[in-house]
Amino acid sequence: MLVKRIDVNGDVLGDPAASVWSTANGETVPLMPTPAAMQPTKYISTKWQNEVYGQTKSVSVKALRNADEIAFRLEWQDPTKNEQRIENTDFPDAVAMQFPLSEDASLFMGGEGTPVNLWYWRADHPARARSDVAHGIGTSRVMDDVSISAQAVHANGRWSVVMRRALSVTKEAASAIQIVPGQTVRTTFAVWEGGNLERAGIKAFSPAWLELEIEA
C-alpha cells in the first residue's frame, strides 16, 4: 500500500474526519482471533479456549505522510463503545499496530533479539497512543519518551482512530520504528473488544504483514 505524501498541516492529518483522508490509499485488512494455545499462561488458555473472542473481522487502514509526520487512520466495526476503566471488569476498546525492528521479527510480537515496536491506542486515553517495544509474547514495555498523538471518534457503531508520529524519532531510537521516505515498512494490526473483556493476548490480529511504501 502506498503512503502518499500530502503537504498539509499535521493537525489536519490527525483528524479522522478530515476530507484529506478521501485522497489516501486504503486497504481492508482481515483479522482473526489469536489462538488460545499461544497464550503464555495455562490459566489464560484454559479460560479462553471455550470463549468467543477476537471477533472483529477486519480493520480498514489508510495512511498519509507530510514533510515530517506519518499518520494512520484505522477504522473498524464495534457497536459497543467501551472507554471507561473504573469497575474491575472494565476494559476499554483498543487497537494496535506492530512494526518489526529487525528483518526476521516474528508476527507474534517479535522474539528475543528480534524486537517489534507496538503503537497502542486505548479508548480510556483517546488523545495519545503508547509506543511499546516487545521481544516476544509477554514482554511488551512502554517507551515513555516516544510520543504518538491520537484522535478518535466512535460513530455509527464504528471506531475511527488516527495515530500520528514524527517520521523519525531520536529518543529511544532503537525501540521505535524509523519511517524513511522512499523505503518500505511492514506492519500488522490488533483490535481488542473491551466489552468482551479482551486485553493482552485476547484480541483479533492480522496474521500477515502489510507492506507500506512510503512516498519519497
Added chain:
Amino acid sequence: MSEKTDIGRELDGALQKPKRQLAMVFDLNKCLGCHTCSISCKRQWTRDEGMDNMWWAVVNTQPGKGTPKNWEDMGGGWDEKGEPRPSKIPTRDEFGDAWKFNKEEVFHGGKGKVTYLKPVNTKGESPDWGPNWDEDEGGGEYPNSHFFYLPRICNHCTHPACLEACPRGAIYKRDQDGIVLINDKQCKGFRFCMEACPYKRIYYNHVQDVTQKCIFCFPRVEKGVAPSCARQCPGRLRFVGYLDDEDGPIHKLVHQWKVALPLHEEYGTQPNVYYVPPMSPPAVDSLGKVDPSKPRIPTAYLESLFGPRVKEVLAVLEAEKEKKAKGEASELMDTLIVYKWPEDIFPDFVQDPAEL
C-alpha cells in the same frame, strides 16, 4: 515497591520453592472481630489514590458470603488434576466498594435535622453490599445460632495461581521468605491474577492501572518488625514465623501439634496461612436442653472450610484444654495462650517499629 527478582516464574518456567517460607497461624478461638488488623493495614498501605476500596486484610463473619461476596463460588486455583480452574474478576460491588457520604450537606449545609447520611458507591448508586455487609449474621436457627470470625489475607501460596496466570511474569515469590509480590512496574493491569486467585485477595487500582494485594508487610519484616495486622491485633491470635523454625510457634502449631489447617486446601494453591479451627459450645434443643454430643457450629461446616482433619484437631484442642483446666501442663495451650507478647507470638519479629 521492590524490584523484580530473578526468582519465581519465567514465562514458561518452573516454580521455584523458596529457601524459607514465612507463614501465619490465626487462632480463630481468640478473634474478637474488632477489625483492628484491617484498619492497621489500611492506615499503613492502602491510603493512596485508587486504593480507597482496598482491604488487603479482611475479617469475615462465618457462615457468611465473605469479601468479595460469594468468593468461594467463583472458582480459580487448581483442580484435582492440577489444571487451572477458570474464574471471574470480582467486581467493586462484590468487594463492597468504598462509599462516599453527603457529609457536607449533613454537617455543614444546615440540613442536619431534615436529612441524614446517605452512602453512594463509585457508580453514584445507593449500595446494596459492603465489605462487611453480613457481619455478625452467621448461621443456624435459634437457639443454635452461631458465628465466628475468619480473618483473611493473601496466603502467599506455594503454588500461587495469581503468579502463574500473569502473562507478563509480573508476580514473583521471594526466595528468602516466600512472600508473593506483584511488581507494579511490570504489571499492566490485565487482572488475570484477580481471576486466577481462588481466595480473591487481589484488588484493582483503577487510577494506577495495576493490581495490588497484601505484601506481608515485607518492609517491616525485613527490619524484624511483625506485619501490622499481627502486631496490632488485640486478640493476639496472629502468629508469624518461618515454617521451618522448629522452636517457633508456627512450626509447633502446623507440624508438631498439627492443629493449624489451611483454608480450602482443595483449591490447590498450598496457602501459607493456617487456621486453628473454632471450638464451640454444645447444641441446645428447643426446650433448652443441652446435647453435649453435638457442637453448636456444625462440624460439617468447619470441614467444608478446613478439610477432613477438623474433628481430630478439635479433639486435640478439647483434650489439651481439659488438661490445662485440671492444672496439668499443656505445651499446646501455653503456645496458643501467648503468655509473653511479642516473643511468644512472633519470636523473629519482636522489634518495636516506634524504636527504629
